[in-house]
Every structure is written in C-alpha cells, then in structure tokens.
Amino acid sequence: MLNIILMGPPGAGKGTHAQWMSTDFQIPHISTGDMFREAMSSGSALGNQIKDIVNRGDLVSDELTCALVKERLSKPDCANGYLLDGFPRTLEQAKAFREMGKEIGRAPNLVVNIAAPDELLVQRITTRRVCPHCGASYNVVTMKPKQEGICDVCGTPLIQRKDDNEESFKVRLANYYKSTAPLLEFYREEGLLHEFDGTVGFVALKKDITALLQEIQK
Numbered sequence: 001m002l003n004i005i006l007m008g009p010p011g012a013g014k015g016t017h018a019q020w021m022s023t024d025f026q027i028p029h030i031s032t033g034d035m036f037r038e039a040m041s042s043g044s045a046l047g048n049q050i051k052d053i054v055n056r057g058d059l060v061s062d063e064l065t066c067a068l069v070k071e072r073l074s075k076p077d078c079a080n081g082y083l084l085d086g087f088p089r090t091l092e093q094a095k096a097f098r099e100m101g102k103e104i105g106r107a108p109n110l111v112v113n114i115a116a117p118d119e120l121l122v123q124r125i126t127t128r129r130v131c132p133h134c135g136a137s138y139n140v141v142t143m144k145p146k147q148e149g150i151c152d153v154c155g156t157p158l159i160q161r162k163d164d165n166e167e168s169f170k171v172r173l174a175n176y177y178k179s180t181a182p183l184l185e186f187y188r189e190e191g192l193l194h195e196f197d198g199t200v201g202f203v204a205l206k207k208d209i210t211a212l213l214q215e216i217q218k
C-alpha cells in the first residue's frame with residue numbers, strides 16, 4: 001500500500017513528479033493547491049474566501065484545509081493508496097492528520113521529500129507554466145511543451161499561476177521555512193521520511209523514487 005505524503009519547498013518538483021507517480025502506481029494525486037485553485041476559478045464561496053490569501057502566497061487556515069482533505073481522502077478511490085501533494089504544511093495539520101488518518105483508515109506510510117536550494121526554486125517558479133485544466137506543469141526554459149503555450153496532455157492553453165511571481169514566491173518560501181520545514185523532523189521521528197535531492201534532474205530522480213516505491217510495495 002502506498003499512502004504517500006509528497007513534501008518539498010515551492011518549485012522543488014512536487015507537481016511534476018506527482019504526475020508520473022500517480023499514473024505509474026495507480027493512486028489518486030490529491031493536491032490541496034489544485035483543490036483551492038479549482039474553488040477559486042469556480043467562484044464558489046470557498047474560492048472567494050481564500051482567493052486573496054492564496055494569491056499573495058499565504059497559507060489557508062488549518063481548519064479549512066484539514067476539513068477539505070478529510071472529505072477528499074474519505075472517498076473510495078483513496079482506499080488503495082493516495083498521493084498527497086502540498087498537505088500537511090504546518091505542524092498543526094500534521095498532528096490533525098495523524099488522528100484523522102487513523103480515524104478514516106488512511107494513515108500515511110511514507111513521506112517523500114524533494115529538496116532544492118533557494119536560487120533554483122525562484123528560477124523554476126518564475127519560468128513555470130501550468131495547465132489550468134489537468135494541472136500538468138511545464139517550464140519555458142527546461143521543460144517546454146511540444147507546442148508552445150499548449151498542454152501536451154489535454155491541449156488546453158497554459159497559464160502562469162498568479163502566485164508564481166517573485167513577490168508571492170518570497171512569501172511562500174518564508175512560510176515554507178517557518179511552518180512546513182519543521183515537519184521533516186516530525187516525520188523523521190515517526191520513521192516515515194525519505195529524502196531526495198531535487199537538483200539531480202528529472203530522469204535520475206524518477207528512477208530513485210520509483211525504486212523506493214517498488215520496495216515499499218513489496
């Protein structure tokens with residue numbers, strides 16, 4: 001069983017690697033960032049409530065985020081594994097998730113952390129383009145789509161996320177170090193943490209993560 005938490009600073013490659021992990025290991029990719037962006041573009045009450053917070057790079061409240069995750073993880077498609085991307089992001093969320101995971105029978109069994117230095121992160125974030133329809137992620141320098149500005153997977157025109165600018169990135173990175181990085185110690189103590197170097201390139205990292213997931217699946 002693969003109940004995975006995918007961690008790393010913004011721009012480390014979580015979204016990119018989540019795509020193939022989800023396909024190759026047949027587990028749903030659950031991104032809280034994608035869920036919030038969907039709520040924002042649908043113009044729902046939740047979307048309006050969080051729009052300014054997300055666009056400036058701040059964190060949505062633990063209460064709201066945990067409720068959303070609990071509802072999503074309780075769905076039947078998560079019974080045989082899941083890939084959580086972008087959650088938990090605070091110690092409060094991690095503690096709440098420890099209880100919630102037990103309660104709904106969906107406790108995580110491994111944490112994959114992808115690390116990368118700040119200079120690389122800011123460079124990747126400001127050149128990133130994403131598909132607003134399927135969530136696929138590209139880069140105008142290092143990972144161009146086959147046709148400029150168009151998603152390879154579903155043909156939708158690509159966009160730049162509103163929070164993928166230098167100003168919001170600074171807020172997101174500061175929040176990462178303050179609120180999210182301490183979770184590494186939390187999961188190390190729980191014996192769940194597996195750490196990867198996000199600078200090695202897509203193919204090499206995919207190979208290393210694949211080896212780990214196959215080992216755990218045995």
Ligand code: AMP
Nearest residue numbers: 032033054057058059060065086087089
């Ligand atoms: P991401 O796509 O993971 O970079 O998330 C985009 C934005 O959504 C973040 O900058 C936050 O504003 C919000 N967000 C995503 N996940 C969480 C979370 N677990 N807790 C609080 N806010 C979140």
